[in-house]
Amino acid sequence: MNNIPWIFMGTFQNKDFDLLLNNVQIGIQNGVHGFDTAPSYKSEGVLGIVLKTLIEKGVVKREDLFISDKVDAWQMQENNGEMSQYVQDALHKMHLDYLDLVLVHWPLPEYLYATIRSLIELKEKGLIRNIGVCNVRIGHLKRILSNVGILPDFIQNEIHPLNNCDEVVNWCNEKNIKIMAYSPLCRMNKKLIESPILQELSIKYNKSIGQLILRWHLERSVMPVFMSHNPKRIVENTSIRDFSLDKNDIVRINAMNENYKIFLESKGCPGYEIH
């Protein structure tokens, strides 16, 4: 686990080869080596070809990349948690020998433990390097530990100032579970753009609101998984390591929390357990 990224680029709704090739290359040139996909994004194949192209061009080495994929709810149901075939298909589609991380996309109560057991076997075989779960609460993690005997290496939750996930972030940081934040900018919700706190801090630090939010994630030891089709924004979003936020400002951004989620948990995972 020594090439853990500090930031990821996501590929949700991002299937155009030329656009992705350009954006991934810009990302890599600006220090990104983590890339996130999922079967439901229909971007596994194109991301795989993009990365293969960049490896062949000598832009990046495979061992410097960190590729994160997921297993979707329908796969967990269709094969009762047995994930081997899907992971092998994904590797084939992406022209890879191994995945750095496979995340369970939704913690469907009926199939969660069988799925994780299957991922453990794949990890033992060397096909995947890390196991993760998305959209989780502390209760899920404790139940995974008691039912399967492990804690995941990573979690990936919707985290941004309007949904700071304080409890699970603190808990995972204590247990050394790596935390990824998806929709880290809350898709630049109006409430963020118009926030007087963020506007004030933007002037104070001479950074854009997007940069402030992404830096806030880093200050909390959270790895943002951002998405942008716009090369300028990719440069902007990755230029956040030359400043840090004062403690008090982190607290002020934390206080913007209003439990606002774009992706409602029960919508992605019927019967979602909140405790």
Add this chain to the structure above:
Amino acid sequence: MKYIKKMLHLLQVITGNSSVNKRICEKNPGTFTENRRNFDVLVIGEMYDVKDLIPHNKTYLQFDAPDRTLFASFLILQGKFSWLNEGKGKCIIVCKKNNEKKKSVSMFDIPFLHTIIIHKYKLKKQQAELKFPLLCHPLQICKFIFGKKYEMSFVEKCPLPEIIDFCAQRDIEFEYRVIKN
């Protein structure tokens, strides 16, 4: 296959089924199109006039359809409860007495269900019916479009204890209301 799909779609449009289908589906708010979150109340079940159920300062979402069974309302609740304000939300299920015990799901329920649930309960038939709602269930469609909403119901103990447990485990206040036929 592509040709057959196109023909079916054309037939759907010509016969007016696609506009009825749209009307059924648009009752389902999308997480990208609906910006509001943390609702105070969810009302699920029969077509019901909620004006006396919801205090005027409370926000609510309603998922209603003619002759929705208690069983179907529970399946819908399982996928929709995150629209509620966590720890403070309330769910009201309204059901006609004669629909309490039925374990059926209708085409009206399909847009509100996750594909996982559709597969688990093998609801392919209802999914297909939803493509041609006028053709498959003309009377129910009349009720859906022109029917009057019920206005009187009584609070009772819910005959499906799973719903009570489900809500308790998720800190949801639950109320079950029956429409006597």
